[in-house]
Amino acid sequence: MTVGILGAGALGCTYGGYLHDAGESAHLIDVWDKHVEEINQNGLTITSGADERVVTPRATTDPDEVGVVDTLFVLVKATQTREALSNAAGVVGPETTVVTLQNGLKNVEILSEQVAEHQIVSGSTMVGATVTGPGSVRLYRVADTVVGGDDADRAREVVSLLEQTPLPASMVADPRAAIWSKQLVNVAVKPTAALTELPNGALVASEHVLSVMDQLLSETREVAAAAGIALDESDPLDRVIDACERTSEKHSSMLVDIEQERETEIDHINGTVAEYGASHGVATPYNDLVTALVHGKEATYLD
Known part of the structure; x- marks a missing residue:
């Protein structure tokens, strides 16, 4: 083949x-x-x-x-x-x-x-x-x-x-549940890493960052439910913490994009959660905010 x-x-x-x-x-x-x-x-x-x-x-x-x-x-x-x-x-x-x-x-x-x-x-x-x-x-x-x-x-x-x-x-x-399940990690980790400039382990060591991650996850799960996508995880924050601790020194790819002055995938991750939320009548203030703030960082170097 x-x-x-x-x-x-x-x-x-x-x-x-x-x-x-x-x-x-x-x-x-x-x-x-x-x-x-x-x-x-x-x-x-x-x-x-x-x-x-x-x-x-x-x-x-x-x-x-x-x-x-x-x-x-x-x-x-x-x-x-x-x-x-x-x-x-x-x-x-x-x-x-x-x-x-x-x-x-x-x-x-x-x-x-x-x-x-x-x-x-x-x-x-x-x-x-x-x-x-x-x-x-x-x-x-x-x-x-x-x-x-x-x-x-x-x-x-x-x-x-x-x-x-x-x-x-x-x-x-139906692969949508698998896709959205993986994106739960990305929704929480990528924008917070890009905005704080912290490696993965330091992200989840901060109660302040964890609080934001939890809100991002809660909104995303609510949007997925409204879109008819059944996610079977009761507490995805535990999976986010585990993933970050296993890669504690690693910089998330969205942070690497910021460091190397490249366009990020924010619109395809948190931005899309916000977009789906708007179409299904679900408020997503945390996803809206991190999307806007990452775009603000991009604006300092993108033409």
């Missing part, structure tokens, strides 16, 4: 590298020239614990070199989805399955502007990885990937693909 990976960041390299190692024809598509050159010249190094392997997927900055693929994993930041998919339109045919495992709550809606909705498989992953340099990625957490979609056969095919790798995968009839 021919697999395209749109966005060769940490997750893109992990999925693409392992799929290539499993015998699939994987093509990494990214805009980082040095990263692409290193992969093509010396291979992609994936480190997981004591295991280090070098795999040799093809990498390119030009999607037209790839041609139409059977399956396309879209793993760019949510803010880049429209442009990236438009630039890579030539890799998507009428039978291509397009998979999103991105952060954010509107990925299917954005993809469906350019791809038929029955071709889209969406879901969430708790796999944790980081790019350590050009052509190199470190996997620090192996966890389940959950997918589903309008076309159950396509979702099963994605699970079968991933089952060839060390990354476990499963299928659900």
Whole structure:
């Protein structure tokens, strides 16, 4: 099977590298020239614990070199989805399955502007990885990937693909609950990290920050319920605390975006909670506030 990976960041390299190692024809598509050159010249190094392997997927900055693929994993930041998919339109045919495992709550809606909705498989992953340099990625957490979609056969095919790798995968009839469940962590951690500039462990060590996180979570769960999305967690704050304590020295990706003066995903996370809240008559003052404040920080460096 021919697999395209749109966005060769940490997750893109992990999925693409392992799929290539499993015998699939994987093509990494990214805009980082040095990263692409290193992969093509010396291979992609994936480190997981004591295991280090070098795999040799093809990498390119030009999607037209790839041609139409059977399956396309879209793993760019949510803010880049429209442009990236438009630039890579030539890799998507009428039978291509397009998979999103991105952060954010509107990925299917954005993809469906350019791809038929029955071709889209969406879901969430708790796999944790980081790019350590050009052509190199470190996997620090192996966890389940959950997918589903309008076309159950396509979702099963994605699970079968991933089952060839060390990354476990499963299928659900409706992936929205899995997507929103993961975003509970992001809703609480990402904006508070961006605004306080604290690493994850310090965030949850502060009672003041925890109080804000709790309000963000409460609003998000109320919005999800109003939208008909059943979340089964009684106290997601415990999961947020556990996740932050396990990555205590790590800077959340939204804080990294602020530090590196990039556009953040705030509109696709807390901003979307506020948007859904408005459409369902649920007040979201905390999500409104953090969205506005993160935009205020962005305004100090974005044109």
